[in-house]
Amino acid sequence: MSPGSNLVIEPGATIGILGSGQLGRMLAMAARRLGYGVAVYSPEPNSPAGQLADQTTVAAYDDTTALEAFAQSVDVVTFEFENVNAEAVAVLSRFVAVRPGGAVLHTTQHRVREKTFLASIGVPTTPWRSVKSLDELNDALQTLGTPAVLKTAGFGYDGKGQRRIDEVAEAEVAFAALGSDDLILEAHVDFVRELSVVAARGQDGRFVAYPIVENRHRNHVLDLTLAPAPLSADRVTLARALARRILDALDVVGVLAVELFEGRDGRLLVNELAPRPHNSGHFTLDACDVDQFELQLRAVCGLPLLEPRQRCPAVMANLLGEDLLGSPDYAAVLASRDVRLHLYGKAVARPGRKMGHLTALGLTIEDALSKALTARDAIRRA
Numbered sequence: 538m539s540p541g542s543n544l545v546i547e548p549g550a551t552i553g554i555l556g557s558g559q560l561g562r563m564l565a566m567a568a569r570r571l572g573y574g575v576a577v578y579s580p581e582p583n584s585p586a587g588q589l590a591d592q593t594t595v596a597a598y599d600d601t602t603a604l605e606a607f608a609q610s611v612d613v614v615t616f617e618f619e620n621v622n623a624e625a626v627a628v629l630s631r632f633v634a635v636r637p638g639g640a641v642l643h644t645t646q647h648r649v650r651e652k653t654f655l656a657s658i659g660v661p662t663t664p665w666r667s668v669k670s671l672d673e674l675n676d677a678l679q680t681l682g683t684p685a686v687l688k689t690a691g692f693g694y695d696g697k698g699q700r701r702i703d704e705v706a707e708a709e710v711a712f713a714a715l716g717s718d719d720l721i722l723e724a725h726v727d728f729v730r731e732l733s734v735v736a737a738r739g740q741d742g743r744f745v746a747y748p749i750v751e752n753r754h755r756n757h758v759l760d761l762t763l764a765p766a767p768l769s770a771d772r773v774t775l776a777r778a779l780a781r782r783i784l785d786a787l788d789v790v791g792v793l794a795v796e797l798f799e800g801r802d803g804r805l806l807v808n809e810l811a812p813r814p815h816n817s818g819h820f821t822l823d824a825c826d827v828d829q830f831e832l833q834l835r836a837v838c839g840l841p842l843l844e845p846r847q848r849c850p851a852v853m854a855n856l857l858g859e860d861l862l863g864s865p866d867y868a869a870v871l872a873s874r875d876v877r878l879h880l881y882g883k884a885v886a887r888p889g890r891k892m893g894h895l896t897a898l899g900l901t902i903e904d905a906l907s908k909a910l911t912a913r914d915a916i917r918r919a
């Protein structure tokens with residue numbers, strides 16, 4: 538079934554989710570609230586999403602037999618984890634609608650394909666070169682200059698598989714460190730802010746988006762999201778238009794997040810795409826009338842896509858493993874009416890691991906930021 542065909546999947550049907558982390562968990566919650574059954578597929582037993590599913594298939598993403606059985610047990614398949622190979626999607630698609638479709642995943646799971654696609658539709662990115670050898674890296678450094686960022690082209694996330702190169706002399710060490718011959722070199726962007734647009738598109742091409750947000754990172758992992766970002770009206774219009782062009786050109790059915798850099802010169806450059814709900818959209822659970830997980834569900838099930846409305850300024854703060862060492866003081870957060878706590882049911886708190894998040898609501902963005910930071914400090918200090 539092509540993603541473009543008009544298919545309404547009514548409550549009562551079963552949603553198949555590939556991947557079983559916190560995004561799948563929150564998608565499963567949205568599905569359950571609307572009366573859908575949930576089936577999760579991933580290699581992880583006792584996963585955040587699996588804890589909420591009616592059925593879990595614990596199998597590798599290339600296990601054709603398990604994928605076939607899974608596809609036959611659900612009414613639609615969607616993703617919370619996009620790094621699934623093309624054959625897996627092809628196997629699933631033989632039995633059930635897969636949304637977004639395999640072509641969206643194919644483009645977005647590889648940085649060179651993604652940036653080639655963005656260039657083809659006139660969406661600006663930082664200058665980049667594909668790199669397959671140390672010689673090509675040296676050539677690319679001559680063209681792009683330093684500083685630059687060397688990244689593995691496939692299967693990277695949260696800053697994993699990337700190295701900043703400040704001097705051409707560092708090329709060999711960086712190339713060896715990444716240990717891959719499928720790389721991309723990007724000119725380093727001197728940005729004022731990182732932004733994202735979480736948007737959705739329906740089977741009928743309808744496009745909706747949340748307010749543009751600002752993302753602040755800690756060690757390459759998202760730390761804080763400020764919603765909405767303090768942006769001029771023309772930047773908001775431009776960011777939204779870029780997102781629309783991307784979702785339309787990819788023929789996305791579902792939610793897709795566009796990560797952007799706002800350059801010092803005011804230009805907006807797309808960094809990367811995530812064809813699913815996104816960490817920077819978690820604030821929508823508490824601050825919007827329709828959250829990003831329900832929006833994903835509505836899109837993949839062919840249900841009405843409402844333009845989401847944000848009720849008040851909000852700041853999302855991630856809770857990483859290092860924030861929850863010892864005995865975290867959750868009560869300190871739960872005592873505050875304006876802060877909502879979300880925990881993902883992960884047993885082991887490793888440094889850098891996303892264990893949960895909190896969202897603070899405020900009268901202004903500064904108010905929400907101060908509440909979010911105070912609440913996170915209260916958890917940590919325990």
Ligand code: AMP
Pocket residue numbers: 663686693694695696697723724725726727731754757796808809
């Ligand atoms: P990515 O995995 O591409 O999202 O990169 C993770 C983070 O590294 C981004 O959110 C930025 O903070 C930083 N980063 C990645 N690429 C660049 C770049 N070309 N210039 C400046 N910072 C970058």
